[in-house]
Amino acid sequence: MPYGLGIAKGMMVTLRNLVRKPVTVQYPEQRVAQHHRFRGEDFVWYEERCTGCASCAKYCPQGIIKIVTAPSGEMTQEGEKYKLEVFDIEIARCMFCGLCVEACPYDALHMGSGFERARPRQSDLVISVDELKASAKKPSTWFRPQLQDRGYDPFQPGDDVSWQDAGREKSVAPTYEEMLQRWVQGR
Amino acid sequence: MNLPSEQITINLGPQHPSTHGVFRLRVTLDGEVITDVEPIFGYLHRGTEKLAEERTYTQIVTLTDRLDYTSSMINNQAYVLAVEKLAGVTVPPRGQYLRVLTAELQRIASHLMGVGFFLQDLGASGTPLMYCFRERERILDLFEMLCGARVTVSYMRPGGVFQEPPPEFWPAVRHLLDTTPDAIAELERLISENEIVLARSKGVGVLTKEKAIDCAISGPNLRASGVAWDLRKADPYDVYADMDFAVPVGSNGDSYDRFLVRVMEVHQSIRIAEQCYRDMPGGPVRSELPFFFRPPPGDAYAHVEASKGELGFYLVSDGGIAPYRCKIRSPSFINLTVLAEMLLGWKVADLMVIFGSLDVNMGEVDR
Numbered sequence: 001m002p003y004g005l006g007i008a009k010g011m012m013v014t015l016r017n018l019v020r021k022p023v024t025v026q027y028p029e030q031r032v033a034q035h036h037r038f039r040g041e042d043f044v045w046y047e048e049r050c051t052g053c054a055s056c057a058k059y060c061p062q063g064i065i066k067i068v069t070a071p072s073g074e075m076t077q078e079g080e081k082y083k084l085e086v087f088d089i090e091i092a093r094c095m096f097c098g099l100c101v102e103a104c105p106y107d108a109l110h111m112g113s114g115f116e117r118a119r120p121r122q123s124d125l126v127i128s129v130d131e132l133k134a135s136a137k138k139p140s141t142w143f144r145p146q147l148q149d150r151g152y153d154p155f156q157p158g159d160d161v162s163w164q165d166a167g168r169e170k171s172v173a174p175t176y177e178e179m180l181q182r183w184v185q186g187r
Numbered sequence: 188m189n190l191p192s193e194q195i196t197i198n199l200g201p202q203h204p205s206t207h208g209v210f211r212l213r214v215t216l217d218g219e220v221i222t223d224v225e226p227i228f229g230y231l232h233r234g235t236e237k238l239a240e241e242r243t244y245t246q247i248v249t250l251t252d253r254l255d256y257t258s259s260m261i262n263n264q265a266y267v268l269a270v271e272k273l274a275g276v277t278v279p280p281r282g283q284y285l286r287v288l289t290a291e292l293q294r295i296a297s298h299l300m301g302v303g304f305f306l307q308d309l310g311a312s313g314t315p316l317m318y319c320f321r322e323r324e325r326i327l328d329l330f331e332m333l334c335g336a337r338v339t340v341s342y343m344r345p346g347g348v349f350q351e352p353p354p355e356f357w358p359a360v361r362h363l364l365d366t367t368p369d370a371i372a373e374l375e376r377l378i379s380e381n382e383i384v385l386a387r388s389k390g391v392g393v394l395t396k397e398k399a400i401d402c403a404i405s406g407p408n409l410r411a412s413g414v415a416w417d418l419r420k421a422d423p424y425d426v427y428a429d430m431d432f433a434v435p436v437g438s439n440g441d442s443y444d445r446f447l448v449r450v451m452e453v454h455q456s457i458r459i460a461e462q463c464y465r466d467m468p469g470g471p472v473r474s475e476l477p478f479f480f481r482p483p484p485g486d487a488y489a490h491v492e493a494s495k496g497e498l499g500f501y502l503v504s505d506g507g508i509a510p511y512r513c514k515i516r517s518p519s520f521i522n523l524t525v526l527a528e529m530l531l532g533w534k535v536a537d538l539m540v541i542f543g544s545l546d547v548n549m550g551e552v553d554r
Contacts, residue, residue, distance in 0.1 A: 006382055013377060023321050035328075037353065039335035059478060061246035097249040097341045103478065111335070142335040148353060 034113060036154050037142040039096045042112030043089060044139040045132040046163040049108035052082030059103035064090040084129055091117065092125035101143050107166060110139030113154045137161050194222060199538070201230050207304060208549025212538070219534045224527040231553040239513035244270050244345055245478055247513065252339040254517065255551040257300050258494040260286075260293035260330075263343040268424055269489035269500035270345040274482035282347030282472045283425040288360070288463035289333065289342060290491075291456040295367070296326040297494035298407075298449045298456075301546035305446055306378065308543030309387050315378060322370050325363055332356050345480075347473030357464075364461055371453055379447070388442035392529045392541030395440055402525045405518050406496025408545060411448045412440035418492035429466075430459050442544035449546070479508045495519050495546060519551040 025032055052069035065088070072083035101109050112135075119125055137160035141148040144166070152161065200211035209230035215223035235254065239247045251266045252259040264286050271278065278286075303319030327337040333352050334342040342349050378384055394404070399412040409416055417434045419427040435451035437444030482504045490499035496518025503512040522545055529541050 009376075023324075035332045035335070035353075037333075037335040038331060059246070061242055061249050095249060095339060096336065097339070098335065099246065099249070140335065143350065145351065145353070 034155065036113070036140060036148065036152075038113050038115075038140055039098050039111045039142050040113045040115045040140065041091055041094070041096070041117050041127075042114040042135055042138070043127060043132060044110040044112055044135065044137050044161075044166075045087070046108045046110075046137070046166060047084075047133060048163045049106045049166070050084065051106055051108075052084050053105065055103040055105060056100035056109055059099045061097065061099060062093050062095065064093045065100060066090070087129040087132055089127040089132075090125065091127055092122050098142060107144075110144065110166065111142050112138065113140050137163075137166075139166060192218070196223075201227075207543070207547055208552075210547075210549050210552070212542075214530075214535065214538065216535060219536075221530050221533055221535060221538060224530045226523060226526055228523075228549065228552050231549050233554065235554045236513050236515060239510060241509055243479055243508045244274075244482070244510065247510070248344060249339070249341050252341055253550060254515065254554060255297075255493065255495060255498075255519065255548045256338055257548060258293050258297040259338060259340045260289045260342060261297075261491060261493045262498065263340065264290050264425070265489060265491040265493065265498045266500050267343045267345050268491065269487050269502045270482070272487035272489050273485065273502050273504055274345065274476075274480065276346045276474060276476060278347050278425075279471045279474055280426070280468045281470045282474075284463050284467050285348045285352070285472060286343060287425050287427065287430070288460055288467075289330070289348075291460045291463070292326050292329060292363075294456045294494045295453050295460075296323045298453050299323045301407075301494070302374075302446060302449050305442075305540075305543040305546070306384070308539040309384060311383075315374065318370075318374050318377075322367060325367075329356065329359055329363060332359060344473060344476075346476040347471070349473070351472050360460070360464055364457060364464065368454065368457060371450065375450060379450070384446075385443065387537075387540055388446065388544065390439070391442045391537050392533065392544060393439060393441045394525060394529055398525065398528065399440065402528075403521050404496070404525055405521070406493070407448045407452060408445055408496065408522055410435065411437035411444040413438055418490060418497055422490070424489070424491060426463075427459075430462055432458050442540050445544040445546075481506055481508055490516070493518055495548060495551065496522060498551075515554055517551040517554060519547045519549075520554075523547055523552060 052067065054067045054069070057065040057067050066086055067084065068086035069082035070085055072081055096111070098111055101111050117125065138154045139147065139161055140154060141152065147161065147166070194215050194217050196213060196215045198211055198213055201209045211227040213225040213227060214221055233253070235250050238250060242250065248263055248266060251262040254262045270276070299319040299322055303316040306315040330340055330342070331337050333356060334340050334349060394408065394412050396412045396414055399409050399414060404412070405416070413436055415434050415436045420434055432455045435448050435455065437448050484504055484506045486501065486503045488499055488501045490497050497516065498518055499516035501514040501516070502510045505511040526542065526545065530538055533541065
């Protein structure tokens with residue numbers, strides 16, 4: 001290769017990149033668009049849907065969900081609903097795998113879209129039941145494709161998703177005919 | 188005048204910028220020439236195999252993301268294949284195609300990272316690495332679209348994949364497959380004939396064919412030594428048997444060949460992804476399995492061609508909801524065994540080139 005050709009080629013690359021749009025963004029001011037399926041913190045929890053079955057706590061690989069329930073006397077179609085006294089998510093150890101959301105049979109728990117939760121102390125990184133009750137109902141559409149089909153976008157300002165709207169694509173609860181087949185005619 | 192000189196032992200790492208993770212090399216030098224190498228690892232040990240014994244089969248998927256954190260999809264695939272073999276589960280075709288598509292995208296991302304850090308270790312600080320990362324970012328954006336996470340994906344499940352991709356995923360894949368070859372070609376134009384790259388890596392750290400086979404080296408490092416061994420061809424899993432692709436092979440087994448084989452494999456991965464995109468069948472993505480399922484007592488071993496080599500999972504079931512034993516055969520760990528042999532006699536500046544060309548990931552070595 002003749003001397004200087006490498007430098008000329010390099011300068012050509014420099015010249016091309018001089019007029020290119022930059023790929024990087026200046027983070028706190030500028031942000032990269034997040035997909036609405038992003039699995040993040042700010043868990044969205046619907047008190048009306050939760051029966052206190054603790055499936056989420058059982059499915060969590062890290063075992064970071066702590067649930068304490070008490071009888072509430074409130075009846076639902078599955079029987080009695082339990083009142084949640086403690087629902088602590090120790091988010092410092094959470095790895096956002098989303099298995100708790102996948103496990104929830106009543107679609108009460110949803111992932112959020114946030115990721116900026118740095119705190120000086122680890123004890124601050126526990127989401128309590130009061131915080132869950134007060135949080136904005138802006139669920140991520142991960143594992144909830146029907147929310148996306150409806151055109152919902154968690155990053156757009158607007159109304160929160162109410163507990164009646166947040167459900168599964170198709171009901172996993174057996175129909176009356178299926179129940180009849182399983183428990184009466186099948187025996 | 189003959190000055191008396193003695194050998195010096197230095198520690199490279201455990202936080203050296205070019206050690207690809209928390210890794211320490213205790214190197215004995217005679218002047219600048221390496222006379223003895225002792226790799227010391229275990230700083231990143233998290234006890235994955237032991238943790239797997241007390242987690243259910245579905246929960247372990249989240250642990251496999253953290254083995255080789257640059258190729259989570261392929262780790263997921265290796266693990267779910269082992270579970271499916273153990274439990275005798277069949278996967279719907281769409282699930283298999285989605286797995287192969289995502290695994291190949293992940294392989295591109297992982298190879299780009301390997302190539303980028305190799306060039307970084309050569310002293311090209313920043314620029315080529317950023318070129319590679321720019322392309323890798325676009326693949327990670329696709330993963331975010333697919334499963335909500337960029338690195339720790341947990342996308343696959345025993346019996347298929349987690350969820351149907353969103354509708355906007357397909358045009359995004361099309362765009363990626365159209366533009367990535369140009370971006371890789373740009374990188375190749377910059378690097379492949381660069382005089383400094385050639386001078387620093389051609390003939391450096393030669394791993395002979397015989398030595399590579401003796402030490403059970405796998406993946407691009409083995410193929411760079413001239414052995415055409417690829418598990419996607421040799422023992423096809425999922426739908427690789429239907430795919431048309433070539434196995435790039437090097438000739439000399441030096442650092443440059445290892446770099447070149449990775450770049451050529453990126454092109455082959457694009458070819459496979461292209462075929463997956465074209466032939467993607469319809470239907471369900473996942474066969475229904477309960478969360479707490481109990482495979483019959485027995486054992487199963489499944490291996491895949493991961494981005495670093497043969498990744499295998501050996502699972503033993505005693506009929507419970509968690510495996511009795513989970514052994515991980517990680518390619519980086521076994522590729523590291525040959526490092527000392529390759530380094531002897533080379534100068535300390537070549538150490539980083541040779542180590543970088545092996546593309547070792549410490550998350551997988553220490554498990």
